[in-house]
Amino acid sequence: MxxxxxxxxxxxxxxxxxxxxxxALVMPxxxxxxxxxxxxxxxxxxxxxxxxAGSVPVGNARIQFNVEYYxxxxxxxxxxxxxxxxxxxxxIFKGHDITSIATAEMLVFIFVVLxxxxxxxKKEALKWMK
Amino acid sequence: MMDIEAIIYNPILRAILxxxxxxxxxxxxxxxxxxxxxxxxxxxxxxxxxRVGPHGLLQLAADAIKLFTKEDIIPKNADRLLFVSAPILLxxxxxxxxxxxxxxxxxxxxxxxxxxxxxxxxxxLYIEAVSAISIIxxxxxxxxxxxxxxxxxxxxxxxxxVGYEVPLGICVVSVAIMAGSLxxxxxxxxxxxxxxxxxxxxxxxxxxxxxxxxxxRHPFDQNESEEELIAGFLTEYTSMRFGYVFFAEYIHLIxxxxxxxxxxxxxxxLPTFLTDxxxxxxxxxxxxxxxxxxxxxxxxxxxxWSLPRFRIDQVVDLSWKKLLPLSLLxxxxxxxxxxxxxx
Numbered sequence: 454m455x456x457x458x459x460x461x462x463x464x465x466x467x468x469x470x471x472x473x474x475x476x477a478l479v480m481p482x483x484x485x486x487x488x489x490x491x492x493x494x495x496x497x498x499x500x501x502x503x504x505x506a507g508s509v510p511v512g513n514a515r516i517q518f519n520v521e522y523y524x525x526x527x528x529x530x531x532x533x534x535x536x537x538x539x540x541x542x543x544x545i546f547k548g549h550d551i552t553s554i555a556t557a558e559m560l561v562f563i564f565v566v567l568x569x570x571x572x573x574x575k576k577e578a579l580k581w582m583k
Numbered sequence: 584m585m586d587i588e589a590i591i592y593n594p595i596l597r598a599i600l601x602x603x604x605x606x607x608x609x610x611x612x613x614x615x616x617x618x619x620x621x622x623x624x625x626x627x628x629x630x631x632x633x634r635v636g637p638h639g640l641l642q643l644a645a646d647a648i649k650l651f652t653k654e655d656i657i658p659k660n661a662d663r664l665l666f667v668s669a670p671i672l673l674x675x676x677x678x679x680x681x682x683x684x685x686x687x688x689x690x691x692x693x694x695x696x697x698x699x700x701x702x703x704x705x706x707x708l709y710i711e712a713v714s715a716i717s718i719i720x721x722x723x724x725x726x727x728x729x730x731x732x733x734x735x736x737x738x739x740x741x742x743x744x745v746g747y748e749v750p751l752g753i754c755v756v757s758v759a760i761m762a763g764s765l766x767x768x769x770x771x772x773x774x775x776x777x778x779x780x781x782x783x784x785x786x787x788x789x790x791x792x793x794x795x796x797x798x799x800r801h802p803f804d805q806n807e808s809e810e811e812l813i814a815g816f817l818t819e820y821t822s823m824r825f826g827y828v829f830f831a832e833y834i835h836l837i838x839x840x841x842x843x844x845x846x847x848x849x850x851x852x853l854p855t856f857l858t859d860x861x862x863x864x865x866x867x868x869x870x871x872x873x874x875x876x877x878x879x880x881x882x883x884x885x886x887x888w889s890l891p892r893f894r895i896d897q898v899v900d901l902s903w904k905k906l907l908p909l910s911l912l913x914x915x916x917x918x919x920x921x922x923x924x925x926x
């Protein structure tokens with residue numbers, strides 16, 4: 454990319470993103486409006502009931518759920534943020550050797566991540582249904 | 584030459600190009616749906632769609648008319664705002680992914696111009712970020728419907744997707760280290776002599792499995808599991824609302840296949856003696872690239888129709904206990920190669 458014009462400017466490269474985002478957000482509501490105009494309607498009230506394989510719905514679906522799911526979520530947040538820290542480092546790694554501070558620091562960081570992972574496994578936090 | 588570049592890098596024209604690509608992807612998704620139905624029929628020794636048009640080619644038009652003329656029902660227990668906005672969020676997520684993904688390249692006089700709606704220096708990070716939005720979209724679909732099948736599907740989907748997001752990210756980081764850039768165009772061009780699948784085969788395997796799980800393709804579609812959960816998270820959706828969520832899944836399939844080709848299978852790179860011929864340079868790289876994308880899609884579809892669905896605990900264990908250590912191993916391998924000065 455030799456030409457340093459327009460889109461190579463950071464602010465300008467997000468103009469297409471904005472345009473397409475607007476189109477993507479506007480498209481479903483317009484479609485639903487068309488469907489409202491062309492689709493048939495009936496006034497039966499039973500069709501608005503929640504589907505439960507034909508029987509009368511019992512209770513609410515928004516109940517307290519297994520705690521296992523939340524443990525996975527917490528583990529995810531920890532590890533995903535750690536991966537996020539790796540991203541900026543990827544662009545400068547090339548050309549450094551093991552003695553340079555950039556490499557050494559990141560290796561220490563990866564070992565800390567590994568230590569946390571081993572700890573989670575030992576604590577059986579990542580075990581489905583204890 | 585200056586004029587051509589001014590046109591090529593004009594953001595407004597790029598936005599129009601992006602809208603065309605959006606249309607192309609919609610058409611591609613239609614063909615993918617038809618192709619998958621035909622292929623699955625072949626695998627299971629059925630005929631598949633064969634009534635509407637030659638080889639059932641017009642089946643999709645028929646389905647679209649059907650979806651458009653179905654009554655749109657919002658259950659009375661549903662959260663209306665979330666119910667209506669969830670498909671919008673899902674469409675937004677896949678189309679934001681599309682913006683940064685190149686659809687090929689035109690090479691004139693050794694200078695390559697990428698066919699993409701925009702180019703940024705952090706496009707890989709951006710694609711990862713916007714594709715992760717779909718987790719929220721799917722959870723909104725299910726939570727808003729206030730249906731027990733949907734809720735079960737959503738929780739399974741959530742447990743699966745958070746598990747595969749981490750190995751996926753680590754594999755992308757390994758690729759970015761090798762290319763020395765977070766720009767997906769530079770990553771594709773860095774594979775000019777050697778594809779990254781040869782440099783890090785383990786990374787490719789982990790990335791491919793994690794991506795399939797991320798797209799919710801078959802062995803990993805616990806959010807739907809028709810046998811136990813009716814239609815999983817989509818149970819209460821009708822009409823084109825259902826259609827949009829369904830389409831978002833297929834568009835994600837196409838864009839995910841592109842991601843595989845760009846990160847591991849060499850993108851559009853061809854030997855320079857071929858691209859020096861003007862007419863070849865204009866057409867061949869894009870054709871070659873899209874052909875590879877189609878092959879990856881074919882592979883993913885074939886896997887869907889030849890494997891049984893995994894249980895949710897198997898899926899979660901696969902991601903946390905096998906793919907995560909393997910992806911870290913791959914990262915170590917890439918760092919070791921870098922320290923030895925291989926790339």
